[in-house]
Amino acid sequence: MKMRGAKILIECLKEQGVDTVFGFPGGAVLNIYDELYKNSDSIKHILTAHEQGAAHAADGYARATGKVGVCIATSGPGATNLVTGIATAYMDSSPMVAITGNVPVSLLGKDSFQEVDIAGVTMPITKHNYIVKDVKKLAETIREAFYIAQEGRPGPVLIDIPKDVTAFETEYEYAEPKTISRHGELIKEDDLIKALELIKAAKNPVIYAGGGIIRSKASKEFLEFAETIQAPVGVSLMAKGSFPAAHKQYMGMIGMHGSKVANMSVSRSDLLIVIGARFSDRVVSKADRFARKAKILHIDIDPAEINKNIRTYHHVIGDVREVLIKMKGLMKDSYKHEEWMEQIAQWKVKYPIRVTTENQRPRDILVKIHEILGEEAVIVTEVGQHQMWAAQFFKFSKPDTFITSGGLGTMGFGTGAAMGAQLGKPDKQIVSIAGDGSFQMNCNELGTLAKYNIPVVIVLMNNHTLGMVRQWQTLFYDKRYSETNLDHPIKWVQLADAFGVKGLSLSATDDIESVLREAFAANGPVLIDCEIPIDDKVLPMVAPGAPIEDVILSVDPITN
């Protein structure tokens, strides 16, 4: 059937099962928006306040559902406004398709009005990108983009479509989406056998779990694996939720804000089993001192992660879930390490994540949220102290319940991502834990939450400062608080109200539970302005560049 490009695009989105897109219209995407208008009963378009919000929303949607998130922006500034959101998705391997309009083909390269070479701009932050100059190639390009976004290690793909291509007509024929293979057949059995031998021979194995477990939906297999080999589990930020936090083998995070037990055990381990993780500098800190007694066994889907930051002793390349299933099939003996687990248990008692006055109030708030909502709630964060507190104090037990910008560390991620997550998971309560610094960056999206009555609850940890930067200035810059004071006279409750969002205030002495319950009962978006002390700290902490076993548990002696 003959159709114009814009309609082909919509039909291809339908082929892929897309029912929600986030975006902002403009000149170069007028034809696309015209088709969206005609197809509004099959594809819901969410109009964000800013294209960055749309990109984060698509990312949040993808992370909450595992499906591809889609965002649309016009040419030039519309496209460049997506960039931070695309980079965020890229760093955390989130499947996303970004669609941008561009000036007509004949005007490309002429510095036309609202022209930007967005394919050039996004080359380093996409898995792949396209400029479609021929309408005959449009359908196959869109299908390929969705495939690439999901296949192997997921990530964002951008399709740039000049305006005239959306107007030209060509034949369209429906096609089934290509199946995403996990390529289990490519996993080498010899590699698995050797991995099992290493595990069997190890005395003090430690598992370092990464976000790959969540992306590959391998939590069940991972739990089974960890219990079979009886090794303690430390996680990266991205792996929160991949393993139940209440489990006796769980040690918390490894790295800069990791637990003492996790960091210590990595340093004493003789075999570090790394699963779906990539040795981020926030985990490794000082590379030449990281796990220096351990052989490294690395399991990952991306061959380029092997030996990138840390040399491995042995590796298995493949989808984590497939690897774990195949490994289970090959297990013959007992792989338990009970003595070592005994030692870990003792350390866990000796070095708990201490509750000090240094973060009592934020902790009380977070624990109460967890108590009220339980393990089903989805926690989204911005970036900074509140993000680390959320990671430390929520006892996550299920995958896809913690959505955070780990790799890029994007302040301003939270509101958009929470919006996307809520639309992807309408039956779940989505809570965005925010800081006043991060929240300010994209607080315009409050209007979007109100417009569509998206019932996200934003818990704003308001310390009137860029808390994480201030913490570093306190510890390493002799308290020279350069440009970290946020003493603007912003009245957050009134701001929320102005946007049509219910605003609540939680002062330092107010009862936490009653305010939270009021928020969760609202059936609409709520912002809670929570007053917290300006000098609360994220602890434990490893100083930048220090080996991870040098954990600072309290900073009182330093600040005094």
Place this chain on the structure above:
Amino acid sequence: MDRYILSVLVNNHSGVLSRIAGLFSRRGYNIDSLSVGTTEDPEVSRMTIVVYGDHTVLEQITKQLAKLIDVLHIKELKRKDSVYRELLLIKVCATQQNRSEVVQITDIFKAKIIDVDAASVSMEITGDQDKLSAFIRLIEPFGIKEIVRTGMSAIGRGDETISDDMNRKEM
């Protein structure tokens, strides 16, 4: 630091060169030369990339290249199994008095004179990098006016082709 020669088959699209050049610059890989042209298949281009680094760097370069959707196949061409060639165009000062000396060196190296002027001679020469360096060293005293080099191209010895290698690895 060692030198490695990578032969890379890529889709013959616009933008592929910038993807590859961008990858090298943003990851800080040292690239000595990159030459590219179409192959027997018009849809496919072949690049010869000369990189410097240790073996770890080579491993990363290869894996990062392999992640690019437009990269179809990568093969390291080792010296003992391959022929390396580069084309050099050079313009040298040559007067009537010393032109015959220049021509003599040209003959020894099997270079070819492609243009002659009252004050200069232009030549072309192909060979591996050692040969070209030796030629430049000998011709230098006459006064080099300009040099153009294509960067290295390389091909494997024997009957096997890079496509054979690709097909075998796909199976």
